[in-house]
Amino acid sequence: MAKQLRLLRLCALLPVSLLLGAGSGVAAQDSHAHADMEAEAAPAQVRSLRWSDPATWPDGKVPDEGDAVTIERDMDVLLDVSPPALRSLTVNGKLRFSDERDIELSTEWIYVPGGELEIGTEDKPHTRKATITLTDNVPGEDLNTMGDRGIMLMRGTLNLHGDREHTWTKLARTAEAGSSAIEVLDASGWRVGDEIVLASTDFNPRQAERRHIAAIDGNVLTLDAPLDYMHFGEITFGVDERGEVGLLTRNILIQSSEDSNETYFGGHIMAMVGSKMFVSGIELNRMGQHMNLARYPIHWHLIGEGAGQYIRNSAIHDTFSRCVTVHGTNNLRVENNVTYNNVGHCFFLEDGIETGNAFVRNLGIQTKCHPTLPCDPTNLTLPHQAMDGQRADNILIPSDNTASTFWITNPDNSYIGNVAAGSDQIGFWIALPQHPTGQFEGTEISAQTWPRRMKLREFTGNTAHSNFDGLMFDRGPAPDGTFNVGGAAHISRADPSDAASAPVPSVVDNYTAYKNRNGAIWGRGEYHLFTNLKLADNAIGFTHAAGAPGAAPYTSRVVDSLFVGESGNIGNPTSPEEVAYGRSLPAAAADFPIRGYEYYDYLHEVVNTRFVNYQANDQRDAGALSYLLFTSFGMSTHNSVEGLTFEDAKPVSFPPVDRRWASDFGGRAAYRSAAFHDRDGSVTGVPGSYVVIDNGIASHDEACQIRSSWGAAVCEGDIGRFHIAGNFPDFGNQPITEPVILDRDGRRFEYNGETTIGSGAEVRVDTARDAMSISLREMDQGSFVILQLPGFTSAARGAEQASLDALRAASETAWFRDDNSLWVKLVVEDAAADGDVLVQVGQLRAQATIDVSRTGLGG
Numbered sequence: 001m002a003k004q005l006r007l008l009r010l011c012a013l014l015p016v017s018l019l020l021g022a023g024s025g026v027a028a029q030d031s032h033a034h035a036d037m038e039a040e041a042a043p044a045q046v047r048s049l050r051w052s053d054p055a056t057w058p059d060g061k062v063p064d065e066g067d068a069v070t071i072e073r074d075m076d077v078l079l080d081v082s083p084p085a086l087r088s089l090t091v092n093g094k095l096r097f098s099d100e101r102d103i104e105l106s107t108e109w110i111y112v113p114g115g116e117l118e119i120g121t122e123d124k125p126h127t128r129k130a131t132i133t134l135t136d137n138v139p140g141e142d143l144n145t146m147g148d149r150g151i152m153l154m155r156g157t158l159n160l161h162g163d164r165e166h167t168w169t170k171l172a173r174t175a176e177a178g179s180s181a182i183e184v185l186d187a188s189g190w191r192v193g194d195e196i197v198l199a200s201t202d203f204n205p206r207q208a209e210r211r212h213i214a215a216i217d218g219n220v221l222t223l224d225a226p227l228d229y230m231h232f233g234e235i236t237f238g239v240d241e242r243g244e245v246g247l248l249t250r251n252i253l254i255q256s257s258e259d260s261n262e263t264y265f266g267g268h269i270m271a272m273v274g275s276k277m278f279v280s281g282i283e284l285n286r287m288g289q290h291m292n293l294a295r296y297p298i299h300w301h302l303i304g305e306g307a308g309q310y311i312r313n314s315a316i317h318d319t320f321s322r323c324v325t326v327h328g329t330n331n332l333r334v335e336n337n338v339t340y341n342n343v344g345h346c347f348f349l350e351d352g353i354e355t356g357n358a359f360v361r362n363l364g365i366q367t368k369c370h371p372t373l374p375c376d377p378t379n380l381t382l383p384h385q386a387m388d389g390q391r392a393d394n395i396l397i398p399s400d401n402t403a404s405t406f407w408i409t410n411p412d413n414s415y416i417g418n419v420a421a422g423s424d425q426i427g428f429w430i431a432l433p434q435h436p437t438g439q440f441e442g443t444e445i446s447a448q449t450w451p452r453r454m455k456l457r458e459f460t461g462n463t464a465h466s467n468f469d470g471l472m473f474d475r476g477p478a479p480d481g482t483f484n485v486g487g488a489a490h491i492s493r494a495d496p497s498d499a500a501s502a503p504v505p506s507v508v509d510n511y512t513a514y515k516n517r518n519g520a521i522w523g524r525g526e527y528h529l530f531t532n533l534k535l536a537d538n539a540i541g542f543t544h545a546a547g548a549p550g551a552a553p554y555t556s557r558v559v560d561s562l563f564v565g566e567s568g569n570i571g572n573p574t575s576p577e578e579v580a581y582g583r584s585l586p587a588a589a590a591d592f593p594i595r596g597y598e599y600y601d602y603l604h605e606v607v608n609t610r611f612v613n614y615q616a617n618d619q620r621d622a623g624a625l626s627y628l629l630f631t632s633f634g635m636s637t638h639n640s641v642e643g644l645t646f647e648d649a650k651p652v653s654f655p656p657v658d659r660r661w662a663s664d665f666g667g668r669a670a671y672r673s674a675a676f677h678d679r680d681g682s683v684t685g686v687p688g689s690y691v692v693i694d695n696g697i698a699s700h701d702e703a704c705q706i707r708s709s710w711g712a713a714v715c716e717g718d719i720g721r722f723h724i725a726g727n728f729p730d731f732g733n734q735p736i737t738e739p740v741i742l743d744r745d746g747r748r749f750e751y752n753g754e755t756t757i758g759s760g761a762e763v764r765v766d767t768a769r770d771a772m773s774i775s776l777r778e779m780d781q782g783s784f785v786i787l788q789l790p791g792f793t794s795a796a797r798g799a800e801q802a803s804l805d806a807l808r809a810a811s812e813t814a815w816f817r818d819d820n821s822l823w824v825k826l827v828v829e830d831a832a833a834d835g836d837v838l839v840q841v842g843q844l845r846a847q848a849t850i851d852v853s854r855t856g857l858g859g
Helices: 001-013 016-020 400-401 577-583 804-809
Strands: 047-050 068-071 077-081 087-091 094-097 102-106 110-113 116-119 130-134 150-153 156-161 169-171 179-183 196-199 209-217 222-225 242-247 252-256 268-271 276-280 282-285 296-304 310-312 314-318 324-330 334-335 338-341 347-349 358-360 363-368 404-407 414-418 418-423 426-432 459-460 464-465 469-474 506-509 512-514 519-524 528-531 535-536 540-545 558-560 562-564 594-599 604-607 609-612 623-626 638-641 645-649 677-678 689-693 704-707 712-717 719-724 740-744 745-751 756-757 760-769 773-779 782-788 816-817 821-827 837-839 846-854
Touching: 016 506, 047 558, 087 102, 110 116, 130 150, 156 252, 242 338, 242 363, 268 276, 276 296, 296 528, 310 740, 358 363, 363 404, 400 426, 404 418, 426 464, 464 469, 540 609, 540 740, 594 609, 623 645, 689 756, 689 782, 760 773, 773 782, 773 821, 821 846
Parallel strands: 047 077, 068 087, 077 094, 087 110, 094 116, 102 130, 110 150, 116 156, 130 252, 150 268, 156 276, 252 282, 268 296, 276 310, 282 314, 296 324, 310 334, 314 338, 324 347, 334 358, 338 363, 347 404, 358 414, 363 418, 404 426, 414 459, 418 464, 426 469, 459 506, 464 512, 469 519, 506 528, 512 535, 519 540, 528 558, 535 562, 540 594, 558 604, 562 609, 594 623, 604 638, 609 645, 638 677, 760 782
Antiparallel strands: 169 242, 179 222, 196 209, 196 242, 209 222, 418 426, 677 689, 689 712, 704 712, 719 756, 719 773, 740 745, 740 760, 773 846, 782 821, 816 821
């Protein structure tokens, strides 16, 4: 009875609404009606006190188990003992942990309204063990809309500084499966008993392994148990695939109690407006509250200006929702942290309003979509192009089933030297909304902010491995958080508020990606420059879609880069097919054809780039240069290469259709016209030539050499695009009303979208249509095609010729009619002509057009 009376007496120091919460539920993220808290004047005098001294407390008694404790504004209290488990702790003044002994503090929550919680300082880090355990014996509280089971700051300050700075390193040599010792590049400052985690160096992110250090000899660590998997530790063919080793142990530990392993309702740290967090060298364990918005391990929430604040040198592991959340806050520094075994987007820029933040040398290992369930992602593989996973009941926001280690919603932030080492889905996802969403949806500042037009501030030295996709630069969210597999193109402008201002390039530099099960890079947009790429062991190295062709000098440009098909890292073969092959494979199907650089859409350039180990074998096809299989959308003869080299690599693979490998399999138009321009002959040996898929129309014996092993032909002369207007569905394999058949030298081709064609081609066009509009584009001045149109009688323009020979000799568009056919010579008389729009993407226009009919058109 005395204990209950004492609890009531201490509780009287807090407003009931703050102690017990405003209700039983957690406030939604987009309903931030936070209670106002007016700033109070500093007390006239601050008393320096000790927790263990009874004179510190109003009733003359040291707090007991279950007490609700308040540190008043005039109190500076040194926590010099480990108190019994508290009901709660409110810090209006200051609470400091003693560095003279190990301290443990257990409480339901800590509320810091204008006060300060300090464990060490930047100048004098804490050296003893300090542990805060957040319990949940009174569920459902909502403290000033900040929820429950957390350290919650409202104009408060959090100073946490542990004594660890060296947080992760790499293997110095390969660690074999079964080994009980590893050698790392740098083990300085690590200690016997520390817990470490080795990242997967294979396609499977679940090959990450945690161990304790049993002994240390220089940089050789003896482990407490043998390794289950091989972890690669070499630079192979010029690509650094040395596996990362992260340190999980810190002397300052903040965690939830063990019951959260069953409920997934962990602790959280949340800083509200006016608050400041300076955090270094801490460990966060069992943090984040699954399926609860705004309850994350550490969370800057609508702070605004955050310059000078940071989290660094810390470990965040075994969380239930995210890792580090930056929301409505600018100019923070997130540096040198290690994360492991986390759920949902890990390093999380929330709404797309956040700018100037620096994410530097962070290591994220094993990012999961859900604590126990598998992902149901949205991506270009045929089973996952629907949005079912975005509507699932067990995700926080629609994109969480396609979880990323780094979720980037505004490009005006810096990402330097980070590693995404094993996500269920994506390593780095640059997911740009049109305007900031969430809390900022519909606001004036949102309307004035254009993430898809802002320059990528800095993205350099980053690495992605053991993910599904390494770098996704596409698929930004709509206001409701959903996204499509094809959309959200980015082109940065000198003035992002002015869509007509000059484009400026965005640069991805010195990016390394290996052992990604799908792609190392997928991009969409214009003026994207990729320099010094090092890509190896990926199913696909590089794919890029257009956003607005012609709006910038190029869509994408890859320069001074390295692509390796298969490196010295054989992985951990497990399936019978892998064991027989002698290495792990990226796709479930062992015969999946690996590709280095694949063409898609308009105006992509590859310059001064080296391709190694792309050789077809009995197991699977391979090629250094290929195309998006088997796309219906977008190809261009303006795509080009220059200064390429090949070592043990088949330069080109344009494979025949196999629906199993399709990313996009609709009207089957674009892939059948795949082509690129070999400016200097570094691919073909023929400077100025074009490599075209061997579809029977683009290639011709007189101008082309068939390369059967490539599925392509090498053609000299000008190559462009041939277009017929009308009902030719791009997608869905819809039937074509009144089909058009092209016939060149007996090789027949059903037209169902633009095809590549060479200048000088003579093609027969068979159709039941009464009229057609036929165009050329992407051709040089003076280039032409000659068309035989059986049953047609009239052309809308051009001079009539007396014979077929006269038609062939004509220098301008002309026509000739014999007893059975209309013959047309369509000539590009002005390469800069601005004709009709033929392709809506980027408003691609005709250079020359002629209308033909079975009835008179005035010709």
